[in-house]
Amino acid sequence: MLKAFNLKKTFNPGTINEKVALDGATLNLAPGEFCTVIGGNGAGKSTFLNAVAGVWPVDGGSITIDGVDVTGLPEYRRAKYLGRVFQDPMTGTAANMQIDENLALAARRGKSRTLRWGITKEEREKYHDMLKELDLGLEDRLTAKVGLLSGGQRQALTLMMATLQKPKLLLLDEHTAALDPKTAAKVLEITDMLIKEHGLTAMMVTHNMRDAINYGNRLIMMNEGRVILNISGEEKKGLTIEDLLHKFEDVSGTEFTNDTEILS
Amino acid sequence: MSLDVILGSLGSLFTAMPGNIAQGIIWGIMALGLFITYKLLDFADLSVDGSFATGGAVTVVLMIAGYNTGIALLLAFLAGVLAGLATGILHTLLGIPAILSGILTQIALFSVNLNIMDGKSNTPISVDKYNLIISLRHVPQAIIVALVFVAVIMCLMYWYFGTEMGSAIRATGTNPSMSKAQGINISLMKVVALSISNGLVALSGGLFAQYQGFADINMGRGAIVIGLAAIIIGDVLCKAIFSKKSNFMLTMAFVVIGGIVYYIVIGIVLWLKMPTNNLKMFTAIIVAIFLAVPYLKDKFNNSFMKAAKRGGKENA
Known part of the structure; x- marks a missing residue:
């Protein structure tokens, strides 16, 4: 479903702030794979997701989604293949617009936007039923402005928007990092439910090693802009946090230095 | 002053x-x-100062050349669309910041407008000789015509911003990164919105030139501030009357009401014998006050001084 080959990206080249963010990162995902992504700060996890999403062009390498080479496509044209949820709950939704309007915008992702009504009556009924399943009390607030929702509600809504039109690939960039532990768990639960229900291919960046192990059927670790560890199938099921830390030391030759990941 | 004079003056x-x-x-x-x-x-699109005058110039020049009023206004609208297109291209394709793009278009339009009027800074059009649809000579009729325009434009805007394309424009305005992630070409949406906006501004310039009986190179000077005054006054009134129950149609109606309130205030100020030279300063002060009041209110209710007083009481 995703073929990312030898991706390279350097930010601020030729200045004192030069930063090699991706240094030959390669990843293949089969249809239906749910891949969790871990790694220390600056390892290139978010950069990798942004490269796939087309936030900027890569310096080298190629990206293919479901057989289509998207390397040369700008962000808005790749959007039809991708569902995305961001770390900041503010990023994924339009705060000044209503809940149903946000969903209707997402329902038209990848389609040409015409002079037909932006939202229909049937859609409103459909959204009502879908939101009811989330059990967050949003189904009766369809016409409320999204800006009035809590962070967790916004992330759940963004998830719904990302999966409303089945994406070829769902990109989750630390989408529970800004939430309190209880809400984060709920949003993760919804994430897992939606991925299983629609049989989605997904990538989830997380700083929580336990989540990375518990969720999904594939796990990669990134370091210095490369994928240094690739675990799937049975091997992933038996994985422990200690295993991961040891493996990291073996592969990178350094100690895992991110406190939050060790403590969580 | 005798009662007669006061009454007479009130009458005026x-x-x-x-x-x-x-x-x-x-x-x-x-x-x-x-x-x-x-x-x-x-x-914040500053090109409107230019496109308002462009609309006036195009309308008057075409009508003098013998074109029918409707066609003249339509072409004025299209001239405004082109002005908006220019600002949009400066901003999206050439990466020039919003305010500067508007200023560049505005300054360029000054020359364009002079050229449209064949180098003259003022082109009169007499209501006796031409078939003007709106004129200060017939004020009641002018009010009706202007209201018809407002009603049609509001219905069109209500429809357009409810469509898929209009929603995409609104999304672009609220959250550009979300819009891109939902597959919206935000550069295109900005150009489209700027074009429609300047088209309407030019149309209103065309009407205003007929109303006052001439097009003038300076008729759009400060237009953005008057427009902002209307929007902000309307917004404050709408919130005061309907609190949170407002909708898009009402919001737009209150923009026009804001314009009317603004001109009534100006009328009163002129009646109080304020020199016309000071009008622009007065406008700027009105807008500054309306912009500052919500901020100051929040600051006052949320100040450190108040926090210290509350804390002091609790300690006592």
């Missing part, structure tokens, strides 16, 4: 009022155009 205020209302409605159309960029797109 009231006879002037309908004219102020007509002007307010025409400028309300201009403010509706500005509303698209300022409120929906979150883009």
